[in-house]
Amino acid sequence: MQLKIFIVTCVLYHSSAAEYYKTKPDFVKTCFKSDPEFDDCSRQAVQQLFNALGPGLPEIGMAPLDPLNIPKIRILQGEGPVNVNAALDNVTVTGFGQTDVLLSQVDAKTYDFYTRVRVPKMRIEGTYDLKGKILLIPLVGRGLCWFEPTNMTIDIVSDVKTYDRDGFVFFNVTAAHVKYNIGGMKLRMNNLFDGIKSLEDSTNSYLNANWRPVSESLRPILTKTIEDILLDFMQQLFNNLPGNFMIGDVKNNAVSKKTDKKV
Ligand SMILES: *[C@@H]1O[C@H](CO)[C@@H](O)[C@H](O)[C@H]1NC(C)=O
Numbered sequence: 001m002q003l004k005i006f007i008v009t010c011v012l013y014h015s016s017a018a019e020y021y022k023t024k025p026d027f028v029k030t031c032f033k034s035d036p037e038f039d040d041c042s043r044q045a046v047q048q049l050f051n052a053l054g055p056g057l058p059e060i061g062m063a064p065l066d067p068l069n070i071p072k073i074r075i076l077q078g079e080g081p082v083n084v085n086a087a088l089d090n091v092t093v094t095g096f097g098q099t100d101v102l103l104s105q106v107d108a109k110t111y112d113f114y115t116r117v118r119v120p121k122m123r124i125e126g127t128y129d130l131k132g133k134i135l136l137i138p139l140v141g142r143g144l145c146w147f148e149p150t151n152m153t154i155d156i157v158s159d160v161k162t163y164d165r166d167g168f169v170f171f172n173v174t175a176a177h178v179k180y181n182i183g184g185m186k187l188r189m190n191n192l193f194d195g196i197k198s199l200e201d202s203t204n205s206y207l208n209a210n211w212r213p214v215s216e217s218l219r220p221i222l223t224k225t226i227e228d229i230l231l232d233f234m235q236q237l238f239n240n241l242p243g244n245f246m247i248g249d250v251k252n253n254a255v256s257k258k259t260d261k262k263v
Pocket residue numbers: 089090127
């Protein structure tokens with residue numbers, strides 16, 4: 001299967017004057033790897049990070065995570081059950097602000113993060129332009145659309161490198177690997193088939209009745225989108241937040257490590 005996705009995110013303000021946190025901000029909870037209760041502490045710490053990221057952190061140039069605005073997602077996918085040439089413009093994603101952090105672990109040697117979160121209700125809306133097939137149904141149209149996945153659980157493995165700056169140890173997040181499950185999905189694509197109403201309504205009903213295979217066919221697209229968004233956020237955050245504030249006894253461990261970790 002050939003899949004190409006281009007995502008233009010604007011999660012960052014790219015403020016050139018952004019200064020990293022030289023003192024520990026209030027929303028950061030410091031945990032210690034030496035603490036036997038590290039995982040529990042870390043879960044609370046990452047929950048506090050998500051809570052702070054919801055409205056955004058303008059002092060380090062970070063836009064809100066909820067609502068999250070993405071100017072453009074381009075999708076080109078050749079073979080398989082989804083055969084689409086699609087674009088989503090002016091995308092707004094709401095719901096990440098209600099993220100529950102279920103689990104947070106940090107590898108003692110590599111500092112790779114393993115995180116499991118749950119997003120009870122998410123809504124993705126934007127303007128679509130689509131020509132292709134989903135579940136073998138030919139679909140053509142352009143207009144407003146929305147998708148509402150419910151009870152999404154996301155497992156994230158983040159590849160991390162450590163480096164020194166000004167006497168601090170920073171985390172360099174180099175990749176994010178995502179696996180997710182959803183409990184349900186509703187969707188609506190307006191103006192399918194140039195607004196032939198009966199066809200538009202029956203197709204939307206069919207896609208909703210078959211939300212499971214529809215969401216499976218969108219899995220590669222959604223996985224890549226979530227990975228790109230999370231990687232952007234984590235890089236921006238940890239470029240500006242010394243690792244010592246998160247893990248009090250962190251050590252720069254820039255030695256040989258496995259780089260082929262997957263979820
Ligand atoms: C996206 O939003 C911008 C600014 O509001 C607008 O100029 C543009 O036409 C919109 N694009 C689409 C495809 O709706």
